[in-house]
Amino acid sequence: MATFSVPGIKVSGLAACVPRKEVSNYDYRWVTAKEREQLVKTIGVEKRRHVEKGTTTSDMCQKAAQSLLEGLQWNTTEIELLIFVSQTRDYLIPQTSNILQHKLGLPTTAIALDISLGCSGYVYGLAVASAMMNSFGLSKALLLVGDISSLNSAYRDKSTYPLFGDAGTATALERFEDAPLMHFSLEGDGSGYKAIMIPDGGMRHIVSKKSFEYKKIAPGIYRTPLHIALDGIEVFNFSLREVVPNINKLLAFSGQDLATVDYIIFHQANRLINETLRKMLKIPKEKVPYSLYKFGNTSSASIPLTIVSELRNHVQQDDLLLLLSAFGIGLSWATATVEFHKVFCPELIEL
């Protein structure tokens, strides 16, 4: 069972960047006014941010990282690890992490690697980065996490288009002997790989002329195989089946109690899923912040974005015990408990 603890690593800084361009679901003319109301109410997304074509996830992550480096006064030569977690990379080849390593001015002696994960990506990234730092004896690392799902969703697909927003984030990790343990529980199930997928454009179904043909999937749902397809009921039932047991497993392992956790930060899937999870866990509303309403489901960026947009002052001034719960594409899901001690957290950046 992949449940483990990492000693001696602390989160020193957290920053998030979103595109300036705001899109409102009240302007989503593909569906009726009544459906727009229902979308906002049930899915819980009113507005989202969309990148302009040409801007990538890594551009936003770079901005976020630069603001951390400046604020923390870190020397780039000290950074020994850069991990880029995303499913919207700059190119099919090469990996984006080395491009970011270069753009940020990190030394060539630093380790740079990409991890392809979506909704569960932040917790997995935090686990891999902190565990690598601990076992390799690395002193400083940057974890860059984000996605631009707006480019993958079809406007005429009401099951995906109104849901997703774009964001890029950066987390600064540092070796610190007295840092409290970070606890992790990571799980996955590839039998559900079709639940959220872009069928064409990879190596299994390389791009062909057919990849650009729109098909009617259901009323109000038209897309090509190059667009993201989401099986709502499947994802919903998966989330309700796996997330709560995973959280309970981690808490049993770490000996922590949900009552002593200051905030539970869920991946911002949609309001219906997250509220059902909250009720299943019997957590009061004020312990579960949302950024969904303003920014939509931002895939891998949703947890750090929620912390920056909803808890910024709090994480800068206080000591907080956070429980992070991420789940989705893969299928893949993970829980972490992390203590934040006066984390440097600059204001949300717009690009």
Place this chain on the structure above:
Amino acid sequence: MALNIDDFIKKIEDEFDELEPGKLKPESAFRQMFDWNSINALVLIAMVKTEYNVTINADDLTKSKTVKDIFKIIESRYHE
């Protein structure tokens, strides 16, 4: 505690504001009661999970026609 279909109907009415109380019957075809769409399906699945801790999937919904059909699925999977 045995499950009661009137309670189930009451819970559906609470969840969907657009339903006029008293209009939904066990034999009502749930897709015809209001503008049925995929979001309503999720709302119903969420309610059943929260209230009865029972999972309904897409297949169950496809095979069901009436409120009673869904209620029977809940009954067969319910554990106290």
